[in-house]
Amino acid sequence: MNRRITAKLGEVFEISLDALASAGFSWAPAAPESLKVVEMIDSAWRGVDAEKVGESTRQVFRFRTIGLGEEQLRFEYKRPWEAASQDTRTFVVRVE
DSSP states (O other), rough: OEEEEEETOEEEEEEEEEEEGGGEEEEEESSSGGOOSSSEEEEESSSSOTTTTTTTTEEEEEEEESSSSSEEEEEEEEEESSSSEEEEEEEEEEEE
């Protein structure tokens, strides 16, 4: 199921995803270099406690809209050393 986001041109928005960073998992946007309507500004971890192995954290991605239209953002959830992703999330961003 795609999640929908509507934003205005020049607006900054966040996508926040749960992750088990202490187990080596993280989210990564698929093909961020091909984006035309949005650009990724940065990403950060929230709620990280290195002492609590297995505790869920939030990985937050910030984007800025740079063009009008619609863009599909796809994120893959995996460990960097593994080829297969454990999960994917897709967001459809409409910029008006």
